[in-house]
Amino acid sequence: MAAIELKNVAKSFGNVAVIQGVDLSVEHGEFIVFVGPSGCGKSTLLRMICGLEPITSGALSIGGKPMQGVAPAKRGVAMVFQNYALYPHMTVAENMGFSLLMERVPRKEREARVKRAAETLQLGELLGRRPKELSGGQRQRVAIGRAIVRDPQVFLFDEPLSNLDAELRVQMRLELAKLHRKLGATMIYVTHDQTEAMTLADRIVVLRSGVIEQIGTPLEIYAAPRNRFVAGFMGSPKMSFLAAKVVRTSGREVTLAVEGMSPATVDIELRKAERLADQVTLGIRPEHFRMKGGQGPRLQARIDFVERLGGDSYLHAPDHPAGGLIIRQSDAVPVKPDAMPVTIGVDWPEVHLFAAGGQAIELKRESLSES
Amino acid sequence: MPQWLERELEERRLNRLDLLIWPVGLAVATLWALPFVWMVSTSFKFPADVMTQDIEWLPSRVTFDNYIKVFEYPVVRWGINSLIQATLATFFCVLFGAMAGYALARMHFPGRNLLFVIFLASLMIPVEVSVIPLLLAFVKVGWASSYQALILPAIGNVFSVYIFRQFFLTFPAELEDAAKMDGAGPFNLFFRIALPLARAPAIAASVIIFTLNWNSFLWPLLVTFDESMKTLPVGVAAFTPVVGTRTQIEGYSVAMAAVTILSIPSLLLFCFLQRYFIQGISQGSIKQ
Known part of the structure; x- marks a missing residue:
């Protein structure tokens, strides 16, 4: 009871x-x-x-x-x-x-x-x-x-x-x-x-x-x-959302194009085959960005503002063409705001994908770590 | 504006408008105080010194004879009557006003606002309209010239309801919720939580209603038929000098002594409770 x-x-x-x-x-x-x-x-x-x-x-x-x-x-x-x-x-x-x-x-x-x-x-x-x-x-x-x-x-x-x-x-x-x-x-x-x-x-x-x-x-x-609202609400600073275009789908395999990301297209595998709209959203938490390294694709972004909290710093890059980024940096050497863009890595196995309506799409994370 | 004045204003946290408001306020306050000063001053004068060519603000010779003359009448009895009438009427008036004000502000029932408008509208009915039917009713039930007759009509006072309603409108809803969670019903919620916290409006209402009742004249004059039931204002009215006779001159100072005695309780009440009085009156008119 x-x-x-x-x-x-x-x-x-x-x-x-x-x-x-x-x-x-x-x-x-x-x-x-x-x-x-x-x-x-x-x-x-x-x-x-x-x-x-x-x-x-x-x-x-x-x-x-x-x-x-x-x-x-x-x-x-x-x-x-x-x-x-x-x-x-x-x-x-x-x-x-x-x-x-x-x-x-x-x-x-x-x-x-x-x-x-x-x-x-x-x-x-x-x-x-x-x-x-x-x-x-x-x-x-x-x-x-x-x-x-x-x-x-x-x-x-x-x-x-x-x-x-x-x-x-x-x-x-x-x-x-x-x-x-x-x-x-x-x-x-x-x-x-x-x-x-x-x-x-x-x-x-x-x-x-x-x-x-x-x-x-x-x-x-x-x-x-479960959806983009929960992803955005839980977590501080909040998750960064990047607009992505679905270039190709083949069963569970999906190819996405994200502006300002290299390579220009990236593959992602869904847990189960789903029909997706043309536009989806990638979600990345601040701790899943890497100023050095990172296993997946890379983003070019200009750091506009740095919040220093002592142990950690949060780098804000609001002008990225796919959507504003917030990056956690735990390294001792802090990045300064700069007019020149920097390269930011992404822990690709940790990304989230949301459909056009905001609901989360389950990813096969094992395969993401291999990519 | 000279620099020293600006500095002075800043130190006293006043603005330029206050320079205008303060002298005007002071002038109005003086104007209001003058009759009171004149009354007290005259009550200590010899009858011959009352009407003089030159204005004598303070008596040149002081006498207590006027007060002695006043006490040759049953002033103490009238005073006790007034005290009983004003105290009991104020107590019930404040209690029922608080209950009605609380209900109108915090309880949700159909016609709540209409009822409040009707309450307020009753203020527009002049006392003279209701006083004769009321007198006939009291005579009919055999309560004429009694304490019931002096007190009961004074209990229903809309002003008291209004002042409590305004206070309870600003009463924190969380306190009520907490009391409900603690198991307090409407009765306990009102008597144990709401009423003890309504000290400021209770004091403001008490001072005003006590003064109103203490000074009440028309109703006690009509409803008291014998000397022993008269209240102080009704009794003191007997001192009013009759125009065109010698007593006009002789009586003024005695009348002023009587009226000074009459005004003492209201004055003391106001002086002691001034802080709460102003707090209660301004409740709801300024953001707390």
Whole structure:
């Protein structure tokens, strides 16, 4: 029995469909991350699961029980909000114990449970303070503590780290991962930050315009994106897309012509024979370009801008005729922006191919490494 | 503009327009304060010093006789009546105003906006239109000249509803969501979360409504038939000097002493709660 089951779940605001027929099954103890651009419906989906947003059609069950008409507090879920949503007039202890007060839990038990949760999150010293006396990270921990106190089957997180500074975000991300391991509870986490998604998730659900584009483990999604949107969204900096012309097809063999690439045509083998349109797109991740070497064809590009991050540098070549390139360079000698074009190699076995409609075309990678 | 003035403006974080606004504001404030100063000053004057050829802003001779004369009347009783009436009316008015304001701002029900427009439209009905039917109703149920008669009609105040509605429109939705997740129903959500956070509008509404009730004249005048149920404004009205007699001159200073006593509670309330009062009034009018 799945912890959460969504069957053909949809949500409309008037005539606007924000969630369209979502099917999803979340196992007990899983850490699921909903990721997608702003307005893709990820927060709405979360609010539908916790009962703050009614479902227009479809069925939702939590722990095998249908949730239609069940109040948010009775679903066995707890939510951590983006802006913490702590009650400003209450102390940390009162904030954490409020749900237990509403459940009419006796005071002694309430205090004991709050204390236990506070110890888990190292909040013991702060129990008497009010939210305005806490730092951003402490507030977020109180918000998580408030969820833990209820001992829920499922934790829901709505972009909980987006208000924290970069350093604290990394720290809290680790703490959340530890907490998940410690509690073993099912967690659903919403973010638009794909680094958070990659580092925290057991499985990632990529959403766009209220539709699930792909569900998979972080590495599955990164290595085998189902379409061009997922390929572009997951990965930072994003994948470079090059326009390619289909010159010839013969069964699974396809010959492509890419402007600014030498040789002028390259062969590629598909996993299974497919009818392709004249135009397709090649996708190459920044780490699959080589300033020196590379097993496949070469591109000529002028480096316009260099982002230096210390260990790595990202070279931007937006003017390449087939499409803008972003190249990762880990070598110690950094390339400088230059008016003269440079030669860039490609790790050909790692390229991705997308049809004109954006869907990924499976390649026979073994043969690519031979070419 | 001279350099020193520009420097001064910059230091005080003012712009050139403030150079115009501040003197005009100061002049208006002075104009408003003058009658008050005159009232307090006259209350300490001897009757003979009230009407003089030259304007005497501050009394040349000070006397407390006027206040003693005022206390020869049942002023304390009237004051207690006023206090009971104004306090209870304000309490219920603010409580019900907050509940109605919350419902109008945060709860979704058909006709919500229409109801609010009707509330506002009721402000256009003059008191004089409703006061006689209301009086007849109270007489009929036997509540004339009672605290119920003084308090009940004052409880329904649209201003209180308005000020709370404006506040709750800006109330963070996430707090409500968090409370719902914590299992709070509408009652707990309002009394445990929303109302404790509405301190600024509650204080602003309290000051305004208390002052309105404290100064209320027409309704208490009509509905109180015996001396012991009179409120302070109704009682103090008896000090108004009758035109064309000697008391016109003698009575002014006593009348001013009575009115000074009358204005003290509203004044104290405003002074102590000024910060919240301005915060509450400006709620919603500026981006927080």
